[in-house]
Amino acid sequence: MIWRREASLEALNAMGNGNMVGLLGIRFVHLGDEVLEATMPVDERTRQPFGLLHGGASVVLAETLGSVAGWLCTEGEQKVVGLEVNANHLRAVREGLVRGSCRALHLGRRHQVWQIEIADEAGRLCCSARLTTALV
Template sequence: MFKEIFTLEVINNLSKNTLVEHIDIQFTEIGDDYLKGTMPVDKRTHQPLGLLHGGASVALAETLGSVAATMTLNPEEQYCVGLDINANHIKSAREGTVEGTARPLHVGKKTQVWEIKITNEQKELVCVSRITLAVLDRKK
């Protein structure tokens, strides 16, 4: 499903000097139909009560969904941009690491829809998110 040019090294290097690097999101696994990544739960991703900020969970979800969608395309011809994202926050987290897994629900010629499940270190569901992306052609 994913283009072979996309390796963990390549996609992790794309994050240099971005929000992704700032909050230490790391891409960790590319499967046949999924992309996994982790994010620390620490002062960079906390809200004032010391819990994982919902926006940080959405940042992880959008990162995984957008990158996974892009990995299905020829990057010289097309790219993806987010149209809509939602998130349901199921369980709080105060420390450790969360892991997100993005899986496709729809991979079309003009749109893609991905579901991202975020779990804590005990594999408990912390957040479930869905992102819809537009597939755009690069101008030649």
């Protein structure tokens, strides 16, 4: 297991109250030994004007997963800040839920790199993102 902090899904979901995570309806749904997963609805909050999942909303889901996963890998007063995020939008989604799955590619003393795969309800990959974080 890579996590250094104790956390429940309830506690992680409570972190979204009063900020963009809660506003977009992002919900943590699985905390495994080496993976963190969350869902986000594709609705009026997350669609672009042409009716498709907004790429920026996918990036919010990806950065949320990577940042929270990064924090779970820290101890004490350490914090995690994003340095770089990139995302490839591979498939359009019009409705339903998307599910992001986050795994560590690198867990160093000063930096972390996270791979986030976002899929539609049929399990088809719609976005592949990578987040680099710094530990401060």
